[in-house]
Amino acid sequence: MADTKLPNPKKPRAPGAAQKVLHKLGLVRDIDLALHLPLRYEDETRITLLRNARDGDLVQIEATVTASEVTLRPRRQLLVQVDDGTGTCELRFFSFYPSHQKTLAVGARLRIRGEVKGGFWGRQMLHPTFRVAGGELPTALTPVYPTTAGLSQPYLRRAVAMGLQRADLSETLPPDVELPWTRNYGKNGIQRLSSLREALTFLHHPAPEVPLAALEDRSHPAWQRLKAEELLAQQLSQQQSRRVRDQLSAPMICPGARAGARVPGVAPLHEQLLIALPFALTAAQRRVGDEIALDLTRTRPMHRLLQGDVGSGKTVVSALAACLAMDAGWQCALMAPTEILAEQHFAKMIGWLEPLLAARGRRVAWLVGGQKKKERAAMLAMVQSGEAALVVGTHAVIQEQVQFKNLALAIIDEQHRFGVTQRLALRKKLAVQGMEPHMLMMSATPIPRTLAMSYYADLDVSVIDELPPGRTPIVTRLIADSRKDEVIERIATQVQAGRQVYWVCPLIEESEALDLSNATATHADLSDALPGTVVGLLHSRLPSAEKKAVMAEFSAGRMGVLVSTTVIEVGVDVPNASLMVIEHAERFGLSQLHQLRGRVGRGAAASACVLLYATNDSGRVGETAKERLRAMQETHDGFEIARRDLEIRGPGEFLGARQSGDALLRFADLATDTHLLEWARELAPMMLDRYPQHAERHVARWLGGKADYLKA
């Protein structure tokens, strides 16, 4: 679509600059401008008589200047007296230009707009807007748009008006579709607003008698129409991408699929691993394993989300899936959000798989950001040649230079920590034309229903709803930080009994430096308080070799206490650790606490989690903070905890930083617009089948370049 050429403002300060700002706000196409909706409105449709103006009213008057002077005391200001025949008012300006003084000269008749202060005896307006009186009054409310420095309201208003006028707003909804937003308004109620143009024109310039409340809470049919259309675009895009994916081919992985890939006379890798494992799978693990295996026998790419509470044993399920692919001669990738977690996975995969793979002449490769050049080059060569059957690593796995020979299965651990672009990049790693790898995404953070219906509509979901047997439940205690000494004594007993302890320091968002000094100080304190115990320190700023060394000491049981920032939050697995202390627990989200707590209780020993909370001077923690933390004592169910978190913090948390930062829904609100979401979900497949061109235009209009983004 052509760029909007803006009308020349009367006094062009720097039109190029304003245009740049428009682009920065994402206002590029005519339709973008048409969809840039007002924040609020001003009523310039009537003139108020001064006699009727009350203290605090925002009014527009027409009056004649009777006096105008600049005074210097108490500070330099321009004072102007006006009279409209029913009363007088004083206008005050602390900043003004000679041109203002000229317009405000005695005898001038002006249209003035501002907030009236004071009563009958001395009305005043501070910095009102004004212009020469006369001219027609507008018939609609005046829109006030969200803007930013360098873009004035009048300029933006003209640009939006032009965009609205020129945008192609032809109908994209199929004929005869039922419009949910008209239900509440009856046949003869407020306008049906049966076209998008009508709805937008209305929202940009509503009639003055419209109840402002319906505009503010977005319940007005015009708003409903917009939100429904937006949700429909999102559903169309998701369902379309699902259809496209169904057309794509993916490697078909079933036993014997690639003749010669398997070593004759040797049991399948998958079976060998099951035998080698020191435990039997739970029923839930077996069930989801079957679901995944079935997907892998299909020729269309799997997009499956594997959900399971912290500690439910997702890793082994993914390893077994990888075995199926590797045994058929394909490659797999396992990507984790942090180096520590990737490291753990790597160690685990080596332990489980390396002996089995070695017999087949294949290996496990390792890719992270801070790797030594030589090691990295060797790994890249292994990946390219196909010698590496499995590649474990961080974001490094998806970089340009990483060329797979034949990637068939991409596993993403803690998928909510990754952005859409990263998932897209992984999908492009299967070089063979027209093919995509199967994707297995894992997460312990349950996705609420409305999100599953919208952003994740494209995913199949498997749930591990059972923990491995023999776990002793974690006892959670809330303790005021004034009793820290008792907690330290308890640590000493635990360490003497051969157990290990995590001590987690909170992330202080405003200052990473403060964060580190905090952890460092705690580390020093604990080292002093626990003579003879090895106390380690782990935080995100450590060089990766050092992180690795610290983690290795702790995993091997040579370190009694590990002081850490939240770098250990996800996935870390040291079964001998049986006590976790979380300092300033009130600063964490519930789901985050749940993840952290999941680091203990992984072995047979009775485990505990101590939530230390800071108290104020009167010895009390804030009521809401306490209420929240109590939930941690009451339940160990990750789904329940996520539900409570959602109530407190809203859906942004679940979408991951990248997605929520660039909110994909501008108008609709998943919490309140469920009925519109359901409408859109039902309509989308029908539209794709019967009105594909309508659907295509609708998505282009609403999503433009973002459509791709939604597909990951």
Ligand code: ADP
């Ligand atoms: P998560 O689902 O949180 O990623 P992990 O995969 O890290 O959990 O598994 C947690 C721990 O439980 C690991 O030590 C793992 O080896 C162990 N585990 C997994 N499945 C079983 C099982 N069926 N029986 C006993 N232990 C298991």
Ligand code: MG
């Ligand atoms: Mg895990």
